[in-house]
Amino acid sequence: ISVDELKSSISVKISKEAVMSINSPESLFTSVNGKLETKVYIAGLPNRTENIIKPINPRLDGCIRGWNLMNQGPSGVKEVIQEKKSKHCFVHVERGSFFSGAGLAHFIIDYRDSGSWTVDLKMNIRPSSSTGVLFALVYNKTVPLSVAVITKGEEDANLQVFLDGVSVATLDSLMLCYPDRLTVHLNITPTEIQISANSSTVSYIKSDALQEALELLNRIMQIPVSTYVGGIPDDIPLPTTPVSAFYHGCMDITVNDRQLDFDEALSKHNSIKSHSCPPVSQTHHDVAHFPRE
Template identity: 55%
Template sequence: MEESKKGNLERECIEELCNREEAREIFENNPETEYFYPKYLSCLASHRAGVFRVAAVTPDSPADLRACVKEISNQCSPLPCHKDGYKDCIDGQAKYTCVCKAGWRGENCEEDINECEDFNGGCSQRCSNFPGSFRCLCEDGYFMHSNKRDCGDINECVLHPNICGTAICKNTQGRYECECPEGYTYNSTSKNCEDIDECAENICAQLCVNSPGSYSCYCDGKKGFKLSKDMKNCESVTECIPLNLEKNYQLLYLAEQFIGIPVLYLKFKLPNVTRFTAEFDFRTYDTEGVILYAESLDNSAWILLALRDGKIEIQFKNEFGTKVTSGGKAINDGLWHIISVEELEHSISVKIAKEAVMSINSPGTLFKQSQGFLETKVYIAGLPRRVGGALVKQINPRLDGCIRAWNLMNQGHSGVNEVIQEKQSKHCLVSVGRGSFYPGTGMAAFQINYDNLDSAEDWLINVTLTIRPSTDTGVMFALVSNETVPLALSIVDSNSSDSQKITVTIGNIIVAQLESKKLCTPRRVQVGLLVTKQELELAVDSHTDRSNSEQLSTLHQAMMANVVTYLGGVPDVPLGATPVTAFYNGCMEVKVNNRQLDLDEAISKHNDIRSHSCPLIMQ
């Protein structure tokens, strides 16, 4: 068809001149004819003589008539399509069709198609559009798969094994993380894990000790606080057994001062009196101690009323010599007994409940009169400091007991009631039972030799406690070496509201523990602790926990040096030396290596601890 058209055009309009009608016959349509003919006349004007028409001649004009005429009917010349967007130009009848490349559209292929607007161009991550096409891109930390659309994670931990330094590399989608153990934070500059000082964040309510990778909160146990269950806050140590702590100022407490000095000092200067007399009610569970000591003004004569093995003992000295006598029944049964000592003409009479138990021959009087007066110094419950070595038979002066209704030298209570009424520490508890009482305010210390003479073992710790706690937290038994606590046996609160734990710690590490519902009850519970350098055994109420922890080596080192034994608490030690610092509150008897400990024999003891009397439970 095109060849036919070109042939007609060649013959009719190039070799010869054609008019408008002839041109219409060639193109067979008006639009193309109307487009062609004006331009045809211009070609004639430019390339054929005799045609009078102004020719538009440009440098790009065709060289001859044939070229000029043929270009008229080619709608694609000059090219109407966008040069970047078109693939082909198709000539038509007075029109053209631009065939667009992929990624272009529009009549002239001039408009870029944004493929990224349609399902993100099929890209799994980022789509970047540019003229005529697009590209899929990956985020940092990803690589492009071979299909040029999907992205895959880069495992930086495998690609760069040392990327985190001393930390642990953890690969994540598109990135990686350098992880440190709990309590450490990552330093990206040094590529090291550095300790977090949690204490700097005031994370603890009271006291905080930072340690590598961790921290520990502590509460001031000596002020009655314990660590709460959240291990950060503090709360008061809880009373679990209320005690009857009623006192009476008419009952004089004989153990006010542990150092053994007298509780009271009285001086008498009496006319028309020649002999010594004393009468009072007495109550104790103690076996030994000084009840009363009296002496002359010049200290040359004296008399001692004491208790030894639970029985009354009399020692005296005058110008005629010295004497020691004991007798009668044991009266350390916790009951009130009327005791009277009376100097007669040739003897000293001792009565219990008005019945004579001793009559001691005494040539001459105990104390001489001076200018018609009998001057005497009387000391209650203790000895003057200078006297101790002058006794006929040495005695431990400390005595846990009470006296009441005293009548010395037939002078009644001698105004003593008024003196002691305002001082609570001199008042006795109205009701007590047998045992030792730790009020939660102090401790006692002993120097004990733990060398094991019966075995090849270097040392042996065999402790038996009989306890009736009144609060749920406190140190019962501890060994202290300098500023360390190589062994501690404590009662601590548990997560249960009706039970407590007995724990054994070496330093600040728990090596054994047992939980029981029978600790904070009216009944007494026996706790046993047996320790050698190889093994530790804790026994509570028929239950046992054994340990051969490596921490025993720490205890062994301490036992090879010097340790002090503490009952009822620990002294001031650095924070973190031991987990429990609260004082024990309650009754407790202690036996160490088959020896019953007597608090009167301690090297030190808080004055509030009662060696041989324990309050009764509040009814």
């Protein structure tokens, strides 16, 4: 990408081919100390531009190398990126979203339908060797529902479903400790909960206790709740839920037949890679990065 200033116009080129020509730059750019000044956005458009342009703002999802923007020197783009690990590239990538264990994503989803409600999750996960929250519903500083990976050792982990802090279902699978991905399906209604996955076994608490927990969840689901993926908010009191750690690993998740795109989240931590995940060797050890040069 290059911007060339000519005698009476400005030419923008991509791969040496002109894609835009501005014949009267004075009317577009701001004069600062006798020089024309503008802002250049690469890989997307700034937020809050709905009143200026059409609301189509796809971001580039990938890596850009060979930065040399206006020969900026020691304070240029290259040095800024090298200092921020969240802006580094993975050496190799696979499909899926990557959670570094440092933050979460927030969505607003309405689970109510025709006087009832359903929470239907389909998750394709490859966790690291650490405990973390995959999915949680939050209301008024409480966590009525959460799903978490619980690690007990290098080759001992399970996936548990919690209703108001009580473990109501446990899924055991060696796939949680190995490099293959685990496909999990969780369906919760006002009267029942079902969870299944490939190469796994499932156990539930006693029926009476389970129905009591579902009745409590049913009362809360009559009102809007907040959806979090990858953890629970920091302002939730620790005694509220048995697991509060952020999830570390790869994940694809579909909620009520809607595949979540983390670039469309209400908010998400900068460390979450929405559409790229490092291979196994990088997920289970220190993640290898290389800077955008």
